[in-house]
Amino acid sequence: MGIPIYIRIADDIKEKINSGELKPGDAIYSENALCRAYNASRMTVRRGLALLANEGYIYSIPGKGNFVQEPDHNTYTLYYNEMKNFISSVDKTKLLEVNIVLPNYKLMNSLQVNPNKKIISIRRLFFTEGEPVAYDVKYLPYYKGMPIVEKEIHYATFPEMVAKSTSLFAIKKQLVIYAQMPDEEIKKHLNIYNEQPLMVVEQKLYNREDKPIGLGITYFKADYCKLYAESYFSDINSNEKYKDEDEKN
């Protein structure tokens, strides 16, 4: 049969955990016991256990054994792209303003810069099918040799704008998400006449040295922004390619 042993081991144990036969805190059979049970070498058994550990199912205590992990049910995978969310896609942007400013107190704090540091501020409107759907402000501390091209200003997402020099891998990001009523200026830009709230997404970018390299605040018309998240582990179970054979058994 084509299913690798380590996958079978992982799936079997996973099944025991999902079905409740093994509960958080319970010990797994020892690696040597699993070797005998599956007639496999220890490296193969350990590979199976490594899979489970990566997916958050088990943890190990050296000298004691492998144990079922308490699942973290507060952690989700969130998909967020300022230009493309669950219900709408930005197809046009309008540049309202590009400016060099000095930081106010909040910016100094957020970007960890001194009061004399020049900050590039970019204000944009996002459109979906002719309708203004979001008002967007980006602040980036100005560093030498920072090439901001017109095309980027219009269509690049924030990480793409900032990551010209370093690799996108190196960038750490934080989001803070909340609801808010629009002020008069935003109401004007987004054509809001009734009482309608905003979804606000603050995006903060850090470089490899944990230094802030950008702050973006996007104000979405509530109607045009739903965010979507799902359980952290969407079961990377028996790597798809074995799914069919799996069902036959």
Next chain:
Amino acid sequence: MGIPIYIRIADDIKEKINSGELKPGDAIYSENALCRAYNASRMTVRRGLALLANEGYIYSIPGKGNFVQEPDHNTYTLYYNEMKNFISSVDKTKLLEVNIVLPNYKLMNSLQVNPNKKIISIRRLFFTEGEPVAYDVKYLPYYKGMPIVEKEIHYATFPEMVAKSTSLFAIKKQLVIYAQMPDEEIKKHLNIYNEQPLMVVEQKLYNREDKPIGLGITYFKADYCKLYAESYFSDINSNEKYKDEDEKN
């Protein structure tokens, strides 16, 4: 030196990727080449590469090689607990109503049940320091032997309420997050007198067979709900325990 070889291999390659020396699409040295370079066996080299693959840095094509992955900069890790968010913690709940209802159209659709299926509906208020901060509704299809105890109704989070029978592992969850104005009933319950929006979080739970087993909708007063998310890979870099030694080099 105490740092395992496979960690060193992974860190070295990670460094090349983070610094931009290796770009997405580039090929890594072959496994055999890395064996020679680090004077290590192939299993050890492969273990290092497995680390990188797990963290999304590289992927492999059998027969060809290992390649640097295009980073997914739209994926975040979101922390969400209905009882405890970024800025406030629920310290009291008030049960407004527990009811057995028949599903309306939206519920039938959401929970994939027929019109005669009995649904348990639970309406609660969440308080923080005496202040009502959220209005919460849960719908769970009623199944035999479903023990809902008073204590759970007050203080359990949704996954905990539902997961009495199966393991929490088996539960898949989806969140949809949006902003909305409160209707009159919610305004009343949450003591909202001015124009203040709500953060709404819909939480849908599925069992192992992908069948919906619960729908929860939580309406937070905007002031009391900020959600927080960060880059998917918070650098599980050189496993903490090696951090110090790492810096010495």
Next chain:
DNA sequence: CAGTGGTCTAGACCACTTG
């Protein structure tokens, strides 16, 4: 002390891609 997990080796065979 025996048993556990953590690291590592030096081979093997396979399926695949490339020239």
Next chain:
DNA sequence: AAGTGGTCTAGACCACTGC
């Protein structure tokens, strides 16, 4: 045919926990 990654073995030594 040579090189690549994918799976697997049968050992080894270590540090650790428990009795």
